[in-house]
Amino acid sequence: MAIVLGPNRYGKAETRVVRVTKDGGVHHIKDLNVGVSLSGEMEQVHLRGDNAPVLPTDTQKNTVFAFAKKYGIGEIEEFGLLLARHFVDSQPTIHHARVEIEEYSWDRIPVEEGPHLGLRHRQHSFVRNGGEVRTALVHSDGTGGAESVVSGLTDLVVLNSTGSEFHGYIEDEYTTLAPTDDRVLATAVTAQWRHRGTDSSWGRSYRDARRCLLEAFAETHSLSLQQTLYQMGRRVLNERREVCEVRMVMPNKHHFAVDLSPFGMDNDNEVFFAADRPYGLIEGSVLTDDAPDAPAAWN
Numbered sequence: 416m417a418i419v420l421g422p423n424r425y426g427k428a429e430t431r432v433v434r435v436t437k438d439g440g441v442h443h444i445k446d447l448n449v450g451v452s453l454s455g456e457m458e459q460v461h462l463r464g465d466n467a468p469v470l471p472t473d474t475q476k477n478t479v480f481a482f483a484k485k486y487g488i489g490e491i492e493e494f495g496l497l498l499a500r501h502f503v504d505s506q507p508t509i510h511h512a513r514v515e516i517e518e519y520s521w522d523r524i525p526v527e528e529g530p531h532l533g534l535r536h537r538q539h540s541f542v543r544n545g546g547e548v549r550t551a552l553v554h555s556d557g558t559g560g561a562e563s564v565v566s567g568l569t570d571l572v573v574l575n576s577t578g579s580e581f582h583g584y585i586e587d588e589y590t591t592l593a594p595t596d597d598r599v600l601a602t603a604v605t606a607q608w609r610h611r612g613t614d615s616s617w618g619r620s621y622r623d624a625r626r627c628l629l630e631a632f633a634e635t636h637s638l639s640l641q642q643t644l645y646q647m648g649r650r651v652l653n654e655r656r657e658v659c660e661v662r663m664v665m666p667n668k669h670h671f672a673v674d675l676s677p678f679g680m681d682n683d684n685e686v687f688f689a690a691d692r693p694y695g696l697i698e699g700s701v702l703t704d705d706a707p708d709a710p711a712a713w714n
């Protein structure tokens with residue numbers, strides 16, 4: 416029996432880099448969490464501990480900081496491509512780079528929240544935006560080689576307080592769920608969308624895709640979260656032709672109407688118990704029929 420080395424990769428996970436760009440007194444902030452993962456000719460390090468082909472993960476981390484200074488941080492897809500191409504192009508032993516980025520957004524402290532703040536402070540004081548996190552996943556075999564870009568977001572928390580039904584499902588001997596023609600539908604959307612190419616107007620594309628997800632969630636009269644998920648993906652694909660596949664993960668954040676009859680009160684879908692677990696977990700992808708197969712893009 417022979418034993419061989421299987422697929423492997425290595426890198427520095429979760430480098431937290433904050434880049435402040437100073438335009439006179441006006442500062443801008445980019446706050447990222449960057450994961451780098453490299454693969455290539457790594458037999459000898461695994462088999463013999465010979466580190467000759469290894470670009471240390473410490474160096475990978477330093478490269479993230481150095482590139483933040485040297486090139487600044489624009490759209491995260493762009494920064495991901497820049498890093499991924501650099502690792503493969505500069506190191507003969509590295510054949511593939513995967514760069515995963517999360518972006519946390521900061522807002523300037525708004526006038527309503529800090530009416531007494533002077534202009535100087537408004538230029539360099541920020542409040543963390545508690546909303547969703549923007550994401551990017553880039554794969555590159557180097558400049559001119561195979562590449563893929565997947566954009567996305569996590570934790571986009573949305574709720575429809577009506578316009579949602581759920582009935583007509585299988586009823587077996589264990590079913591207790593009552594059918595409903597009016598319920599709260601809430602979820603925390605994780606969505607990722609795969610681009611056909613590697614040069615897009617990343618910022619515009621992101622904002623539009625996010626808007627499509629929100630509009631479709633709000634506008635779909637839902638008979639199930641599965642149906643809503645499909646409509647959300649469909650909307651992105653219809654409006655953003657540079658995107659060919661959308662994958663979504665949506666927990667059903669159940670809101671149960673509380674029985675207030677013991678207190679002599681009715682409850683016309685006004686008071687809910689927001690359960691945190693267990694929750695239904697709805698996952699699915701929506702793609703165009705000409706979407707090229709690209710399982711590696713999601714790796």
Ligand SMILES: O=c1[nH]c(=O)c2[nH]c(=O)[nH]c2[nH]1
Pocket residue numbers: 581592638639640641667695
């Ligand atoms: O939108 C829903 N989809 C389901 O599959 C499901 N199952 C369930 O119990 N409630 C719901 N809601």
